[in-house]
Amino acid sequence: MDIFIQQIINGLVLGSIYALVALGYTMVYGIMGLINFAHGEVVMIGALVALSVIKLLANSGLPGVVIVLIGLMAAALVCMAVGFAIERVAYRPLRKAPKLAPLITAIGVSIVLQNLAMLIWGRNYHAFPPILPNGEHEILGATITSVQIAIIIIAAAMMGGLILLINRTRLGRAMRATAENPGIAQLMGVNINQIISLTFVIGSALAAVAGLMVSANYSIAHYYMGFVLGLKAFTAAVLGGIGNLAGAMLGGILLGLIESLGAGYIGDLTGGFFGSNYQDVFAFLVLICVLVFRPSGLVGEKAAERA
Amino acid sequence: MQFSRVPSITLAVAAALALIGCGQKEEPKPQAAAPVAAPAPAPVPAPKPEVTVKLGHVAPLTGPQAHLGKDNENGARMAVDELNAQNLEIGGAKVKFELLAEDDQADPKQGTIVAQKLVDAKVNGVIGHLNSGTTIPASKIYFDAGIPQISGSATNPKYTQQGFKTAFRVMANDVQQGKILGEYAVKQLGAKSVAIIDDRSAYGQGLADEFKKAVEAAGVKIVANEFTNDKATDFAAILTKIKSKKPDVVFYGGMDAQGGPMAKQMKTLGLKNAKFLTGDGGCTPEFIKLGGEAAEGQYCSLPGVPLESMPGGKAFGDKFTAKYGQIQLYAPYVYDAVMVAADAMKRANSVEPATYLPEIGKTSYQGVTARIMFDELGDLKGGSVSMYQVKAGKWSYLETLGGDVMAAAKDAVAEAKEAVVEAVKATGEAAKATGDAAKEMAKDAAKEGVKAGAEAVKGAADATRGAAEATKAAVEKK
Secondary structure, eight states: OHHHHHHHHHHHHHHHHHHHHHHHHHHHHHHHSOOOTTHHHHHHHHHHHHHHHHHHHTTSOOOHHHHHHHHHHHHHHHHHHHHHHHIIIIIGGGTTSOTHHHHHHHHHHHHHHHHHHHHHHOSSOEEOOSOSOOOEEEETTEEEEHHHHHHHHHHHHHHHHHHHHHHHSHHHHHHHHHHHOHHHHHHTTOOHHHHHHHHHHHHHHHHHHHHHHHHHHHTEEOTTHHHHHHHHHHHHHHHHOTTOHHHHHHHHHHHHHHHHHHHHHHHHHTTTSSOGGGHHHHHHHHHHHHHHHOTTOSSOOOOOOOO | OHHHHSOHHHHHHHHHHHHHHHOOOOOOOHHHHHHHHSOTTSOTTOOOOEEEEEEEEEEOOSSTTHHHHHHHHHHHHHHHHHHHHTTOEETTEEEEEEEEEEEOTTOHHHHHHHHHHHHHTTOSEEEEOSSHHHHHHHHHHHHHHTOOEEESSOOOTHHHHTOOTTEEESSOOHHHHHHHHHHHHHHTSOOSEEEEEEOSSHHHHHHHHHHHHHHHHTTOEEEEEEEOOTTOOOOHHHHHHHHHHOOSEEEEESOHHHHHHHHHHHHHTTOOSSEEEEOGGGOSHHHHHHHGGGGTTOEEEEESOOGGGSTTHHHHHHHHHHHHOSOOSSHHHHHHHHHHHHHHHHHHTOOOHHHHHHHHHTOOEEOSSSEEOBOTTSOBTTOOEEEEEEETTEEEEEEEESSOHHHHHHHHHHHHHHHHHHHHHHHOGGGHHHHHHHHHHHHHHHHHOHHHHHHHHHHHHHHHHHHHHHHHHHHHHO
8 A cells, every 4th residue: 555655646746746747838828829949958957056056055044945935036047047148039930930949949048048058067876965855754654745745835835826916917918818819909008029038038937947856856956957858748638638727737646647657557557568668658648548538638728819 | 031131039029919919910010121122213202101090989979978978088089199109110101090989879870970970070980889779770880881889888798799790899798697597596596576667778678588587597586677778767656566565685687877876766765675786887986876875785886807907907098097996887898899800800900991890809918907819790809797786885706607607717728729720720731740849839939938938938048949940941942
């Protein structure tokens, strides 16, 4: 039984990590209808910037949590600047171009960012210094660390905060208007350029948080970490219904649970015929099934036809 | 006729040294005769032609294993720089080595694309690739093009078992390493039940399979066989499953980027009593960095002997560190791979792949990592495997197993004898005396060192004088 609970916890933690990243994808998609494939790389930059700052301050005598918060602030600022720049350079000039064009520039930006990070931080892996209180807690025989608990809470809080931002604030209303119809929103006095820039900046700040949490959990940061993470998070966003914030959270957690229960039990259930090497296959099988029956994801609304 | 003009003592020393060395044959230099043969009008002291020898080097320079790939490339680069500093002459031309460093991203598909690119660039030889998964498919392309390939790190046995005479490696293969790891887990670590994880790459899977065979042969149960991939960071699910089977030893076939975090997650999940064991891919400083405290006390294996015990290890380590920083893993092996290629070119007196390829098989080269000799498949002869354990945040050497060091020494002696016999044949009947003297000298030198060597040289000098005269007679007869 403790093994089963441990697998559920593994799935929840992994799922929350996917959800943290997926929120960034889904927010940009929700406002602009654009898949920002460079988001995974922004997460990576957030992790590496935070790590550099934390390493710099590690011996300053400040309490660990304060150092991590300073690192997070620095990472958020850098990521916001990067997000802003990505939008200005790679997406804004193509706003009226066919849908495929910004998708290609997104991949281009992601390669550029990856190589840039490789030049700055090198090819080596960076280890996260153990300055956070990362004790292990026992729940019904299963273990969970403090960082992992923080990840689950932060993912949920970020989702809640974003939902409030979009549904309850003036900025959120402008965002929704821009999403609905940019042309008309502009006629109503919404500065859509500003709104779209803000969307990217907020999404990138979230990426910084995600990057920090991921590298704190695995104690690892590397210029390549954004690629696989971005891919999985994108899958989670599509599974939940891309463009829907609650869907990103749901999709992330579901994907995490499928992966961890799949790896844990498929081997035994099939008598060793399928093993944990089929972990990803099952995750994508579920994705395909969901998309066949609900093309816009689990909780995604029907995509409105745009002119 | 050339012989009589050279002071005989110098000749004797040269001949003796050549014979001890690697059966190199002194050949009359063609350019010495050229001025006589060439008609006057041509400018006689023409500048020596310069030949550029292109060596391809392939390793992942981007992606999760980029740190290892760059390490390999630095090893090759250092070798090339040193070779260029020696101003070598091969086949009468001054040679300049050029390294074409390519990136295969540790991806088999990319590996073949890059291989084709190097073949199209008409490289004289290829050093690499790093991963077995990329090396095996690429080896067919090099074989079809007749380009010699020497890998410093691809350890999957399949690489040399495909019947490609162009494929060589300067590291023990996984059959040996897996066997030793398996026996080590059972005997030294006293494992009663073992869990195995591999990354599904040609290397990880191959090593895990060999490990499994050895463990099962020792009658120990494999309680779990799990899988991940070479880009993963989260192993909680498979480790939790393994925890439920309570193994004594967890073996991982894969690279450091996964091994380190895996050891860490094992500890977090409460698999504290199981020992973690991994192969050469995890035997790096990165493993310790990523595993943190959890890396302490874990084990790894690495073909060959530790750098400090390698014949030229310390000097190499100092030079490398001064130039490129910490050695990650395979740099000394790749350095040797380049040197082996250059050595074969020197002996063949040609940089043409078709001409120097047969010489690679006959290699007997004292490298940084070991005395390098190849068996008929192109595998390293008598490769040993060393075990390491993390102690106080550092990999520290435990013991060297297998690959019988004495056997390697015996092989060396046999090889030297063969070389002598060959030399004797080559110089004909008349030179027999030289061969004997040299044989004598080789024995003496091995026993008593330089002093005895000097005496033997004297003897050899006399013998050579006789030989030279005999040769003269033989030439005149013809």
